[in-house]
Amino acid sequence: MSKYGYSIDQLMELAGLSVAESIAKEYPKGKILVCIGPGNNGGDGLVAARHLSHFGYQLSLYCPVKPKKDLYRNLLHQCNAHCIQEVEDLAVAISEADLVVDAVFGFSFKGLARPPFDKVLEAMRSTDKPIISVDIPSGWDVENGDANGNGICPDMLVSLTAPKLCAKGFKGRHHYLGGRFAPPAMVKELGIPEYPGTSQCVRLEKYRCP
């Protein structure tokens, strides 16, 4: 996207907003725990958490590795200013949540999750709370999906910009597309579906992958 002049701040803001909007379309107000990974997927999750708090949900964050980049520190600072609590005990936090957002790993993930994220994936796999995955279910390979069987099985997947090949293996109830920033040439090239009105997300009724 950088060839179109976008900054990471802009893309992350629109991506996170679209995740929050997708969640608000399908789940009633309640308690949401957002699990934050070490990279851009985690950044999207921090933005989504802030917008969800604006939409009236009760948010908490599980962020086992504190990101060092200024961008993430600032996103975390914004969440703190929105009175979003960070939690230490993942098991308790999941048990108290109505929904869990999986913003741990994204499309660049390969292989097996390392500590402490292996435990986060394990906890999300073993709960019966609905999981919402950001762009890619954590632990999945962007093309091969849950090849090693250690990935998440989310109830909702919010694909960003365009669904990745692995989305073919998504078996949950709600598949949305978000990240409404692709210019016309890219929309055409990737066959990105149309968004309704001013919405930042669109529900995909069946698997649609460029």
Next chain:
Amino acid sequence: MSKYGYSIDQLMELAGLSVAESIAKEYPKGKILVCIGPGNNGGDGLVAARHLSHFGYQLSLYCPVKPKKDLYRNLLHQCNAHCIQEVEDLAVAISEADLVVDAVFGFSFKGLARPPFDKVLEAMRSTDKPIISVDIPSGWDVENGDANGNGICPDMLVSLTAPKLCAKGFKGRHHYLGGRFAPPAMVKELGIPEYPGTSQCVRLEKYRCP
């Protein structure tokens, strides 16, 4: 807003999006000319133009002074990637537009507009096309309003974060609030009205200024 850890890219993205959403709530699809000033107000206008093009409007830009900062060059580059044309002849561009967005001067403007922006304000004052002003009608003083009588009389005003004192003098048909990023303490302190659902803007039925 910087004390809450926001970057200018983030704030401008949400501000511009809220302007685009406000316009889409009140005006049917058509041709929109966006007049871009030399500062942050112009940046908000560039973001709004891009989102309006996503929403199905036909956009063009009048940008008499090319901004030098990377942020603005990038925003302009994004507009170019969205096939938004820059126009040279303001009079012709206004005559061909259904709506004109005034993103020339914002809350830091004082005194009288200098060339070439004096001509832009004059052209916007003398057209009967509906004008949408971003945050402050251009030429107005943030507190005293159109004290020198050289300002714009917009049909719509989209106040950002919170209405400024000068909004008391707004006589147009549509007053909206946008820029949904104020944390709870600021919302309380400034008496910022509630936004509906996931909307990035809210219509203000009467003047509401903190």
